[in-house]
Amino acid sequence: MLKRLVWFGQRLVWFGLSLLILTSFYTAQTSTTNLYWLASIGMPVDSGVVRATLLADWLGMNIHGEVPLSALLGVTLLLAFAVTRVVTIWWVVESRYIYALAGAAGSAVLIFCMPLALSDMELIAGARSLLGKLYLIAAGGVAGYFFGSQLTRQSE
């Protein structure tokens, strides 16, 4: 029983850390996109503004958004990882790679499907450009890679 609890707790922590990585990538990218444009038109974007905006976006997007980003990405990763777990029953691939793929796919589905559900409106400002979309897909991959790496490390 205790062993099971430890097993579950470990995965919960790894999942939480993966989510933390992904939300941080998302919020940082939105901050960067907005601040980069503001700086480009001559607004006084200094290091203090950058720090404050990064923090405000991390808190704001994860807590104060119409749909909190942490919830949205949490569900996305949960579904992606659950499907991957089922797939790995039959297909033996090193966890870090298949979970990286799952994270990237989950992120891609989210950023491409969200506008479809919102009359083509891009709720995540950083996802409005193709480069931004690619970055967010890669961020999903990084989060998945982290989760998969922990599984691999444990199995070794």
Place this chain on the structure above:
Amino acid sequence: MTENGSFLRRAALLCAAFFATLCAGADDYRLQTLAEGLEHPWGVAVISDREVLVTERVGRLRRVIDGVLQTQPISGVPEVHFAGQGGLSDIVLHPQFSSNRLVYLSYAAVDANHPKLTTLEVFRARLAQDSLIDGEVIFRATPSRKAPAHFGAKLMFLADGTLLVTSGDGFNHRERAQTLDNHYGKVLRINDDGSVPSDNPFVDTRGALPEIYSYGHRNLQGLATSADGTIIYQHEHGPKGGDELNILAPGNNYGWPAITYGIDYSGAVISPFTERKGMQQPIKYWVPSIAPSAMALYRGQLFPQWTGSLFITALVPGDVRRLSLVGRAVVAEEILFQSLGRTRNVIGAPDGSLLLVTDGADGRLIRVTRALPPPPKTVSAQILRK
């Protein structure tokens, strides 16, 4: 001494505004439903005390005569793209409508060259008995957009006979509100035939679209002028917070999205800045948002205590705001008609009543008229009566 005098004058004006607010009690007016079952009504134009035109966003133009909604819509309305926030939007009558019968419609239209894109168009036609004739598109916003949102689409004639058209930022293109090579997030000024007035502020600016009158706007759905026509009021939806009431002037930059009092729907900071040299400040802003959808300056005699007030319909939570003005400043705000829910439009009728339109698939046209006989003319008499 001068400062004291100014302070006293301001205090007196604030007191007057406060008492005027008290005098406009709920028992002074009654709400009379003129028409219901309107499908997403948007724009209203008053032809006479007897006749009102109402646009429905689905693409119909309806006529209400003597408080009866005519079953047959007016024909000849251009094909509109009814999706998202788009569809048939505003209607305005030509200043010489009684002689030329010209009406102007704004609406979201599918881009003929790119069927997946939509744009804002302005259409001019002559109102015959039950149809629009001699219709032509006199303005088309560029570039087209993918998301059917933030069209703006408000129309208003100025005293000089030119037409103001508001064009929203298209939601996904907010940064382009700061550049002059497009119609996103702009107020545009055109002649009544769609041509560009030679005195527009950017006609001689290289790379700028000549129709642009002001820029740096988000989604603008309210326009009104002061009684003497010298002040143009404009309001726009902010994102999450930051709805603004501005005073328009040619060539001005209103800051969106470089400065804003709102944050993004995602919770992100759009801009950490709220002011910047060269960018105009609103005369009032709302946090949280009220989603201002239309505006009218009350000029009637039916409610003397409301004369000179700005009425702004609000979609969220659903009411009408009466703003008392002193000069260019808003000195008081009163919330009215909360029972109506989301209100889409407001306009003054020739008899001094106000016409309101509620939002939604089952929208209503409502007349606000007096419940009691008109009050004595002086403010002090009204206070005594209370």
